[in-house]
Amino acid sequence: MTTNTAPADLYRHGLKLLLDKDIAAWLDLWDDHGVFEFPFAPDGWPRRLEGKAAIADYMRGYPDHIDLHDFPYVEIHQTNAPQTIVVEMRAVGLLVATGSPYDMTYIAVVTVEDGRITRYRDYWNPLVVLQDSMSDFTRSSR
Template sequence: MEFPFAPQGWPGRLTGKEAIAAYMRHYPDHIDLHDFPEVRIHQTTDPETIVVEMRGVGRLVETGNPFDMTYIAVVTVQDGHVTSYRDYWNPLAVLEPGVGFAGSAQ
């Protein structure tokens, strides 16, 4: 997994299942993600790569405030396995006071 827009103190790259699992382990403690109401998948000229636009909605566990994040991911698959996932999320949304979640410097 790569996070090209990761803010300082956040990981820019995770390698291997264990690193990804550790990064995501505490995500539910911070964000109660309810749904992805908007998902658009775009094919590319590379048959093993797609671009996904998605919007995740839920609530922030600590404050109860709504969570609404738009993502764009570039996903590469080979032999049925994800080999690359570049997540272009908006780091400004998590830099607001009280919003930190998995992988944050908080």
């Protein structure tokens, strides 16, 4: 990706990298000082990661936890700020530890400057993962 890559194109490329489980290449899309935020993160989960190193640490084992298979729905909206997009999307796959289906709907607000992600606010629903964890707990405690 070049420094004049449109935010929507950069984002779509990033989704392909996640499906390919190429986390290193996905991290290369980030600015060194990028900020990754999770406004709806439950207690005990990170709400804000600052810098590429923190984001890399967080994403390091991602394919070991979630095996993404597809993004069957992706809609990207332009904003009045040309460097910022709003993304509605759905990701499907498997939770690796349990083999349970993973089906998550997201809204993301992403800012790209000079061809790199500088800010990513990920509005995911943590109840999906927590409900699966509780189901596993319930099954294992019977």
